[in-house]
Amino acid sequence: MSTATLEKTDVLERMREELQRAIKKPVHQRRWVMVIDLRKCIGCHACTIACIAENKLPPGVVYRPVITEELGEYPNVSMRFIPRPCMQCDNPPCVPVCPVKATYKRPDGVIEIDYNACIGCRYCITACPYNARTSDFGLYYSDHTPQRAAYDEAPSFEYGRLWKREGERSPIGNARKCHFCLHRLEAGQLPACTTSCVGRATFFGDANDPESLVSELISKPNVMRLKEELGTKPKVYYLV
Amino acid sequence: MSTLSQRISLPKMGTTLLGIGWLVAFVIGAWGVALRLVHGHEFANYGSYVVWGLWVAAYIYFIGLSAGAFLLSALIYVFASKELEQIGKLALLVAVVTLIMALLSIWFDLGHMERFYFVFTRPNFKSMMAWMVWLYTAYFVLLLAELYFALRADLARWSVSDGWRRVVANFLLLGRRSLSQRAVQFDRVALRILGSLGVPLAIAFHGGVGALFGTVLARPYWHTPLYPILFLTGALVSGGALMTAAVAFFWPKNDPKYTAIVQRLSMIVFLILLFDLILEWAEFSIPMWYGVGPEFELLQKVLFGPFWWVFWILHVLLGTLIPIVIFLTQRDKPLWLGVAGGLIAVTFMAVRLNIVVPGLIEPTLRGLEEAYRHERLVFEYVPSLFEWQVVLFICALGFGLFYLGRKLLPVISVSGAKEEML
Numbered sequence: 001m002s003t004a005t006l007e008k009t010d011v012l013e014r015m016r017e018e019l020q021r022a023i024k025k026p027v028h029q030r031r032w033v034m035v036i037d038l039r040k041c042i043g044c045h046a047c048t049i050a051c052i053a054e055n056k057l058p059p060g061v062v063y064r065p066v067i068t069e070e071l072g073e074y075p076n077v078s079m080r081f082i083p084r085p086c087m088q089c090d091n092p093p094c095v096p097v098c099p100v101k102a103t104y105k106r107p108d109g110v111i112e113i114d115y116n117a118c119i120g121c122r123y124c125i126t127a128c129p130y131n132a133r134t135s136d137f138g139l140y141y142s143d144h145t146p147q148r149a150a151y152d153e154a155p156s157f158e159y160g161r162l163w164k165r166e167g168e169r170s171p172i173g174n175a176r177k178c179h180f181c182l183h184r185l186e187a188g189q190l191p192a193c194t195t196s197c198v199g200r201a202t203f204f205g206d207a208n209d210p211e212s213l214v215s216e217l218i219s220k221p222n223v224m225r226l227k228e229e230l231g232t233k234p235k236v237y238y239l240v
Numbered sequence: 241m242s243t244l245s246q247r248i249s250l251p252k253m254g255t256t257l258l259g260i261g262w263l264v265a266f267v268i269g270a271w272g273v274a275l276r277l278v279h280g281h282e283f284a285n286y287g288s289y290v291v292w293g294l295w296v297a298a299y300i301y302f303i304g305l306s307a308g309a310f311l312l313s314a315l316i317y318v319f320a321s322k323e324l325e326q327i328g329k330l331a332l333l334v335a336v337v338t339l340i341m342a343l344l345s346i347w348f349d350l351g352h353m354e355r356f357y358f359v360f361t362r363p364n365f366k367s368m369m370a371w372m373v374w375l376y377t378a379y380f381v382l383l384l385a386e387l388y389f390a391l392r393a394d395l396a397r398w399s400v401s402d403g404w405r406r407v408v409a410n411f412l413l414l415g416r417r418s419l420s421q422r423a424v425q426f427d428r429v430a431l432r433i434l435g436s437l438g439v440p441l442a443i444a445f446h447g448g449v450g451a452l453f454g455t456v457l458a459r460p461y462w463h464t465p466l467y468p469i470l471f472l473t474g475a476l477v478s479g480g481a482l483m484t485a486a487v488a489f490f491w492p493k494n495d496p497k498y499t500a501i502v503q504r505l506s507m508i509v510f511l512i513l514l515f516d517l518i519l520e521w522a523e524f525s526i527p528m529w530y531g532v533g534p535e536f537e538l539l540q541k542v543l544f545g546p547f548w549w550v551f552w553i554l555h556v557l558l559g560t561l562i563p564i565v566i567f568l569t570q571r572d573k574p575l576w577l578g579v580a581g582g583l584i585a586v587t588f589m590a591v592r593l594n595i596v597v598p599g600l601i602e603p604t605l606r607g608l609e610e611a612y613r614h615e616r617l618v619f620e621y622v623p624s625l626f627e628w629q630v631v632l633f634i635c636a637l638g639f640g641l642f643y644l645g646r647k648l649l650p651v652i653s654v655s656g657a658k659e660e661m662l
Binding site: 065066068098118120121134172174175226230 | 280281282284287288289291292349350351352355356358359362363364366367368369370373452455456457458459599600603604605606607608610611612614615616617
């Protein structure tokens with residue numbers, strides 16, 4: 001794919017069309033993949049915030065932090081920004097450790113957490129080599145203020161269900177992580193991090209579709225994945 | 241003052257002080273448990289990165305004590321050790337009590353305490369944690385059965401006596417009151433069979449706890465094949481040491497075999513402690529030899545980081561060197577041997593903390609600690625007062641259960657009495 005094509009139409013348009021194509025297929029025929037171009041990421045953290053807003057993440061829970069890396073020594077210095085969503089590993093270390101089968105790989109490759117089954121032992125959090133899981137300890141932004149704020153009470157729609165945080169109810173007490181915004185995908189929308197990326201550094205799509213943008217990108221020689229030596233086979237790729 | 245000492249004898253005063261201390265500990269602890277039940281994990285200091293803390297360490301500590309005390313009792317029953325036969329029942333009581341303490345510790349740590357039974361209704365047998373839960377449930381049942389057969393003859397004797405003992409005995413006997421030689425022999429055979437089953441079970445479940453950590457590929461500090469073995473020797477050392485202390489302090493001093501039993505126990509503990517030290521040396525020296533790598537850095541932190549004293553003062557000095565000196569120099573003083581055992585047993589918590597916490601204090605990706613800031617997203621951890629309160633409650637409860645068990649059950653049989661009855 002030439003750069004010229006990218007400039008003509010917003011890459012988001014192309015990915016949206018591909019998404020529509022993918023969700024018409026049976027779930028097991030889709031293979032969701034994310035590609036992040038580290039040369040384009042400017043470290044604005046818009047994806048982190050969009051994700052928090054989309055999934056109504058409470059304090060201390062984060063699905064997609066952006067790691068800032070400083071390279072070199074003065075005067076030859078540079079910075080690199082590495083967004084870190086859940087890697088949705090093909091060989092996920094978090095899944096076999098769960099004592100109650102509350103986390104599993106879906107037919108489309110996304111690792112799901114069944115909030116109503118998770119007992120909150122946090123074993124999966126220790127097992128993730130990317131620290132991609134966080135625990136919901138039941139905190140609110142408006143803790144220690146006279147009144148609970150409306151945004152603290154807004155429900156999230158993760159995994160296509162409505163989750164209202166209150167008392168000890170799930171997802172409070174559960175392990176939580178990025179799920180590629182499955183609820184948005186089902187509605188034909190790209191993940192929140194992808195649409196909010198101002199530098200268009202995050203790409204998303206179906207790797208089973210040979211015509212898709214992500215299929216093209218992950219076949220390039222400048223593609224890498226984090227900690228490949230562990231054999232986890234992440235479905236998040238980085239362009240370097 | 242003189243009238244006071246006249247009225248209250250010294251041991252009685254000691255018991256009163258112990259009682260007051262226990263009550264204070266229980267109340268402070270219960271306050272912590274109430275906070276846990278009302279506010280969840282709000283006041284705990286662990287977060288999403290150092291995701292396990294004091295309660296998980298307490299869990300592997302107590303469960304180690306249980307496995308150790310049990311293995312000791314099983315060896316006594318299976319190999320019919322004459323010297324230690326009498327303490328078998330006390331060992332079983334200690335094993336039951338510490339197991340309850342362990343289960344409480346991990347239960348308070350769960351995000352959803354009410355869902356604990358999911359491990360039975362929807363288990364994932366690929367998970368070491370599921371295996372561990374199933375195995376220690378089997379172990380719990382086996383412990384209760386063993387305790388029943390170990391106490392039955394004595395309880396049968398109680399059932400024909402007067403007062404509260406009769407009530408306790410009738411309640412616990414489940415109808416089997418016979419004191420015939422056949423019935424007593426049946427108990428012995430049952431104990432031997434249960435003990436034989438219990439040894440592999442205890443090895444499997446505590447080795448399983450070691451495997452729970454050892455199989456985590458993402459944590460280089462834990463990912464070592466030595467862990468299941470190290471957990472077992474640790475269990476034997478700490479559980480054996482606790483038994484030494486329990487016998488030294490709570491066994492009737494007028495038993496002619498008292499000194500011999502304490503000496504034998506402390507010798508066992510001493511030998512296993514030496515073996516454990518060799519394993520520990522391997523655990524530290526091999527990954528540190530190159531002087532580079534993630535495991536080297538973590539071990540450096542354990543040895544020379546801000547919590548160096550947990551390793552050097554609590555574990556090496558108080559939990560190893562001083563007990564060894566006592567074992568070697570005070571062989572004929574059972575109370576001193578009890579102190580040595582107590583020191584090893586109590587400070588072993590430092591070893592357990594040094595397993596759980598250092599495994600989690602290094603970011604899996606460098607720079608993650610600064611990527612998104614929140615107090616629950618840090619790679620540092622010191623237990624909060626609230627967390628200690630909950631552990632205090634568990635300790636007070638455990639001690640209370642042990643005390644009650646010792647008072648209400650015939651777990652102590654003095655040599656003379658035993659020979660007389662047979």
